[in-house]
Amino acid sequence: MKMFSVALLLLLSLGAQAQTRLVSIDGSITEIIYALGAQTQLVGVDTTSRYPKAATELPDVGYMRQLSVEGILSLAPTTVIATQDAGPPAVFEQLKAAGVDVVRIDDEPSVAGIQAKIAAVAEVVGAVDSGQQLQQLVEQQVAEARAALSSMRGKRALLLLGAGNRGLMAAGQDTQAQALLDMLGWNNVIDHHSYKPLNPESALAAAPEIVLVAQTGPLEVSSVQQQLALTPAVKDDRVVLLDAGLLLGFGPRLATALQQLEQALVAQPKMAGQ
Template sequence: MKWKWLSSILLLALMFSLCSQPQESSHFNTSLDDTRYPVVEGYRTRIVSLAPSITEILFALGAGDRVVGVTEYCNYPPEVLKLKKEGKIQTIGGYSTVNVEKVVSLNPDIVIATYGNGIETIETLRKTFKLYVIAFDPKNVSDVERQILTIGKAIGNYDEAEKLVENMEKRLRKVEEEAKKIEKKKVVHILWNDPIYVSGKETFIDEAITLAGGENAFNFSGWKIVSIEDIISANPDVVIVNSGGGMGGGEDLLYKWFIGEKRFQAINATKNGKVFIIDADLISRPSYRIVDAIEQIQKFLR
């Protein structure tokens, strides 16, 4: 079970990597999705979401009452769980294990997917079942903003999408100003401990750390397995661990492991009480809530 959860987190993370700065909403091209498929503007009444991040965006745009299908991992906002329990929203499988027949049975007028669902699944829905599918592969905050605007256009909620992106950019500008006041600290982000997975450069988590005013303690690219000795050698000023949701042992599983490991007692983060937990969903999903994660990381750096 833990490997299924970890592989989902890593898959979401890999779909959302590299770094860039936010752009003005007027500069985004919303005429095509990330597969170069035309985006047709219109009001959609039966929407299927194939990713937790997409579901979060749809509800934030005020289209939750038009969502008829989501994945088993879609759990935010809490209203989603309530609607699934009541049978008002159907579950269409997992993130990378979409039940195509279930999607088709819901008779959607739009399906919104990500590359993590698999290009084969996307093309099957389009070509075999003639469904209108738009898909996204966000790699950074700017991509998330463009994704939001494009979804807004495709479902008839563009004004709401613009307001959501404007709010994100306003908050990011504040983060940028606050970052100038913060002494730069070395940060290690740990996804899991058995084996120990950490975030390196050219990842969306590295972007979040950088925007918040910190510096990644590891210089390699992507997500890699490291040893306890590697972390001790990096001697981070701040350690951020994912919540243990879905992997057993409680939300503070990784925190307890790190604090309880005697060999970590000598590093700056432990000595100065700078070991923190961050919601794994918050930091791993390319939705508007990534700004919440960046703001939270900035608080950790103060």
């Protein structure tokens, strides 16, 4: 409680300043802020904000679902912007009581959801025109990248969350991974909900033609190939590892993720066969 009081006094002492002091809670929001050129307003981010590298050098207020009001207030923010799945809810109520503007944004895993996030962030940082330009760029690039992957539509796909020492977790229904597969027209071979551990026997029975691994920790493609050795995806060399924030963050870099998938699954095999 003493820490809360000290942080509150610090916040109030700086309250008269006109400069925006922004704390971003969600990696996709942080990416948008940088894409809009508004990073000078940032004074802190959460642990999911790993891109660009400069964001990792800012003060870290912790994991987005386990936030501390003292940690945030210690940065004397004027505004905290977060997605709806950040929490706990009481933290945001305390921030409002302390006079901090709190902006909550829906995190729908879709192109429309990205566009909505861009619009909301652009309004907060005072870059509406730049936001509209970024929206147009994202829409165009994603459309082009999806078209380049159209030959893969209808494939049976398995998306794994590579969680370092926790092993591989298979993405099921009602996940951002499912939304990505739906966007690409790929069929998820996993029927269960959320993320659950996957054993080699289940992977073999599922017979995925494509395996995507969203990395959150150190992981080698050879390790995944060994665990899934008899699946069609491994036999056809269609196992792709990408950073989880890039692949599933549904931020302004979505097109970059799709372009990397196209390079690995479509362009590269063609080059090898020439």
